[in-house]
Amino acid sequence: MPEKKSTSYPKEKIKILFLENISETAVNLFREAGYTDIRKIGGALTEEALIEEIKDVHLLGIRSKTQITKKVLDHADKLQAIGCFCIGVNQVNLKAATQKGVVVFNAPYSNTRSVAELVIGASIMLIRKIPAKNKAAHEGIWMKDAKGSFELRGKTLGIIGYGNIGSQVSVLAEAFGMKVIFYDTVTKLPLGNATSVKSLKDLVSKADIITLHVPETAQTKNIINKNLLKHFKKGSILLNYARGEVVELEALRKAILDGIVGGAAIDVFPVEPEKNGDVFQTPMQDLPNVLLTPHIGGSTEEAQKNIGEDVSSKLFQYLEMGMSIGSHTVPPISLQPQEGTHRILHIHNNVPGVLSEINSKLSEHKINILGQYLKTNDEIGYVVLDVDKKLSRDALNLLKNVKETIKTRLLY
Structure with missing residues (x-):
């Protein structure tokens, strides 16, 4: 609070x-x-x-x-x-x-935990072929059969993207007795007994279950495509709880129908409905051993x-x-409040000389700066100033007229 x-x-x-x-x-x-x-x-x-x-x-x-x-x-x-x-x-x-x-x-x-748990749950459902058995039971058909159903224990989980969610999945998977391998473009410290592999081809050729945990970027778009699917271990399972654009769904559909991929869980799609109740279509519909969910990985x-x-x-x-710690735009600053001051925030274009002009203007009007912090990124600079209470309004007006100012605000 x-x-x-x-x-x-x-x-x-x-x-x-x-x-x-x-x-x-x-x-x-x-x-x-x-x-x-x-x-x-x-x-x-x-x-x-x-x-x-x-x-x-x-x-x-x-x-x-x-x-x-x-x-x-x-x-x-x-x-x-x-x-x-x-x-x-x-x-x-x-x-x-x-x-x-x-x-x-x-x-x-x-x-993180919500997505990781669902990945493990979906893995169990698919490796046991539960979707088909559930459908049959709802249709009044008794389908008690162990053929093609397996335990997670002893299987290999391949994680693409070993960040916050990927590493959490890694920990849960090891608790189930799985072997964990992962691929990431950045060197990551493995948790538990997980080991990194050098390429996506290496990972998908060894893993029984492959799970994606990557952001949506130009580099990750259709990272799972028809060329990579050819290298999947036969009968392996693919899970995507990351972003809709990272899997080429038409190619995945064909790989499932051709028996290369043994099942899939897809939670995110290239195009998703705006609201509940809207019509939804995907190439992944009407396929065997496929779980489709409406972007609920973290829900x-x-x-x-x-x-x-x-x-x-x-x-x-x-x-x-x-x-501004955690900001994706304004540079991150954390300056604790000082007693007996007013705080002013100043955001400006990141060009040389702005801080010098700020200090010069305040100095000329004998406004004492009791605390100051500047942080910049490629686009803008962010200055937090603690000034004398009696002169804070004067300081605010002066800072509004500094060249390259984007916005300024008297905080308290």
Whole structure:
């Protein structure tokens, strides 16, 4: 729970918009912290609708469906921060947000356990051929048969992407007695007895189950394609709880029908419906031993609560103290408050001489800087200044006129 701190801009006047059924945990945390102007909308908004809604919004909370384009940001003159209550931030135009000085936070670790558990659960279902037996039972057919059903114990799990989720899957898999191998483009310290392999071909040729945990980038698009599928161990199982664009689904469908791949669990798709109840189509439908789920890898009550707490905490720290640790746009700064000061935030284009001009202007007007911290990235610089209370308004006005200023704010 954040400290109830007085800010120069009354909390009840800070407009907050939450979309996509963000957890009530986040809403309650903001209300408890003194923020009252909160609007919550159940689903995602189109670009046109969001442009209309965002005009006077100071803080926007979204999940993975809402697309924050440059056009949207161009109409968000009061926007200070975006909270992505999910793992990824690829739904936000980060370059445009950076240029506007809008802080973007997410929760990269909060649903790790939820996804990892589902990967193990799906592995068990598929290696035991449960989908076919379940379907038969619902149709009134008794299909008690051990043929083609196996234990996880003693099998090899191949993990593509050994990050937060991949490494958690690794730990759970070893607890089931599996051998774990992994491939990552970055050297990673293996957990337990997991071992790295040098190539994707090496991994898929050895693994009984392959699970993907990679981001969506130009390098990972269709990383599982018809050429790589030829090297899969016959009868192996593929799981994708990562991103929709990383698997070439038509090629996977053919590999299953040809008997190369023995089953699959797909949770993410290149094109996904906007809302519940919408029509959904994929090449993976009507295939044997295939589990299809609607992007629910991290959709547990525990994960949504954790995400709500994580992102809300980051937003509080920025709104009330100017801290930007975990931001994908504004450079990360953590400067603890000092007694007897007012704090000013200054975001500017990253060009030489801005800090010098800030200090010169304040010095000329005999405004004492009691604390200062600057951090830059390729696009912008972010300065947090603690100044004498009596002269903070004068300092704010001076900083607004510094060349290359994007935005400045008197925090408290």
